[in-house]
Amino acid sequence: MIILASQSPRRQELLKLITSDFEIKVSNVDETLPDKIMPKEAVMYLSKIKAEPFADGDNIVIGADTVVALDGKILGKPKSEENAREMLRFLSGRTHSVFTGVTLASGKKTKTFAVETKVKFFELTNEETDAYIKTKEPFDKAGAYGIQGYGSLLVEKIDGDYFNVVGLPVSTLARELKAFE
Template sequence: MIILASKSPRRHELMKYITEDFIVKSADTDETLPKGISPEDAVLRLSAIKAEPFRSENDIVIGADTVVALGKKILGKPKNDEDARRMLRSLSGKTHSVYTGVTIIRSQNSVSFAVQTKVTFYELTDKDIDTYIKTGEHRDKAGSYGIQGYGSLFVKEIKGDYFNVVGLPIGRLNKELNKIL
């Protein structure tokens, strides 16, 4: 059996492109990161932390985590609307990176990888940001936006895997699962 260790409805939907034959589980985990950790190392660490509680002899477990980074600064999920405004202002007119780390565990073996996608935003006005905040879409999203929704209106350019920005690099995940299976 395949277990997707994720609370994200977006990851659940994306996983269906690979297989319908999986179940979803999630555990409350401590996602505190050490100071100064790189975005790539952060997502690798967090994806492993999310997958590990479900390790078993018979199942394949997939854990994933996504962060938005402006340079080396990780922009997590917003604490509130003002925090979201601050993040979106910082991304305005700039190119940032979205990293998703994935850990696949099978019995005593595991493999982890991270995928980076570069996203460039248009210049955003305060009105653009306020209109977006009113949608509520920013809540529970790394970097305070969802590219698959209204946040797509901010995107000038993307270099890399679109699905990575949504939260699961399904092309790479499919290749890695095929190696394991």
């Protein structure tokens, strides 16, 4: 049995592209990051601590975490409209990285990896930024945007796995799961 240690509806939908035979389990782990941790290491760390509470026995647990990063700075979920506006202005006209860390765990066996996708935003006007914030879409998304929704209108191009930006690197995960079993 596969256990997805995530309550993200996007991750649940994406995992269904690989298998429909999984269950959801979530624990409240402390997601405080160590000081000066780099974005790639951060998502690997977070995916591991999310998977660990359920990694006993024969089940395969999948833990995952996604961050948006630019200039070494991790952009989390915005806490307010002004915070979302600041993030979107910071990303405007620039290429940033989206990292998703994934941990596969079963008994004493663990495999952790991260996938990076580069995303370039158009130069955004204040009107475009305000209109996007009014959709309310930015507020539960790292970096204040969701590429699978209205946020797609902000994106000029991507280099890498689209599904990684949504929250789960599906093709890499499918291969890693096959090798893990």
